[in-house]
Amino acid sequence: MRPQGSTGELASDWSLLERVVRKDEEALSALYDRYSGLVYSEAKRILRDTGAAEEILQDLFYQIWRTAERFDEARGSLGGWLLVAARNRAISRLRRKTGKTEELKENGVGLRVDLESRTAQNLLLEKVRGVMQELPEGQREAVELAYFEGMSHTEIAEKTGQPLGTIKTRIRSAMETLKRVLG
């Protein structure tokens, strides 16, 4: 167990979630302060729309408030879940605009890295940015089109004029690099 700081910043996600289940607003506030920036920035990158990103952010934390008891360690990391859920919601909104309405679902998300403290977050942000900058252009483009634009590998192949096999390889290589650097 990590020691709890006087500001409560180091209370673990799970201990805060347990308090949210008991309708403790302060605990929700602490989780919000911990993850709202990450969630908001991600949604805004995908939608390029402040209002829409704000809505996704608020709805996710509202969902945590209403259904905190449904989150358990079996579902994996809360930070990871939030990032995946924000991405899925933003993408389904983006695709609705273009006429595609598939329902995206969130399930367990295993995140091996620590996102709970501000320091760990900052370190990780820096590392990921570094990896992304150093990826070969084609690899970065492929993962970004998939993750942030919601494009399938066939759509990416069409858009970039590259063979499907190349796109698959690029995505896999990019993810392997990310995994290697971040552990």
Added chain:
Amino acid sequence: MTNGGHISAEELTLLAVGAMPEEHCAALRAHAAECVDCGAKLAEARGQAALLALGVAQEKPAATIKAELFARIRAEREQEEMYRWPAKSGEEAAHAPARKSRRGWSLVPVAAALAIATTWEWKENQRMAGELASANHQIVKMTNERQRAEMLVDLLSSPDTVSVRLAAAPETQPSAGMVRYNAKRGMVVYTAELPALPADKIYQMWLVPATGAPISAGIFAPGPHGTRQLWTAEVPMNTEVKAFAVTIEPAGGVAQPTGPKVLVGAG
């Protein structure tokens, strides 16, 4: 699927990054839901993919979003307190206001209005609370009157602002509304989802005080379906309100309600 019936590493990565064409996803997800091994691998691949989100420029959301979130939560807690009431069966309750409204303007009994409210799906409640919060965003964004925005956020999060959900008379469904009322400040803020009216008609919001005649809280016309609007009105301070109601009136509004009630809620 290769890899002896299991999901291959490449498929896992493509699925997690969101690059798998939708037509292949269902089968893979179904397998991951059944197969413990693939389920765990997929969860891990999702976590890896989520790290991509950390590569984007970091921005802080506006402070008003957090204020609204907590206003929404508090309003709902109050609401839940208020609706903890023995309800009639859904069928009976849903018809109560229609019968009353045929007798012209009369107060919808508080218990009947509460019964309607309790038949609402939780999801519906959540949606309306969301609408109000989003409508609030809209105001904050669209107006340069920063003070007004601040007043609204302050009003919405004030502990003495009460929230009242307006339920539709059966013939006007699907319609709904939500009112936030602060008696001390004499402020009413509301949002409503109602069908468009002919040009010579308008919706009018009423406060029904504990004693005396209904008080107008303004006329309003909802925009095209799906748009969110928030209306505000000043009313006499410290009015004890028994109910809120929306009626259809001649364009320009009237001093006292004459038309059919389309939304009602107990104050």
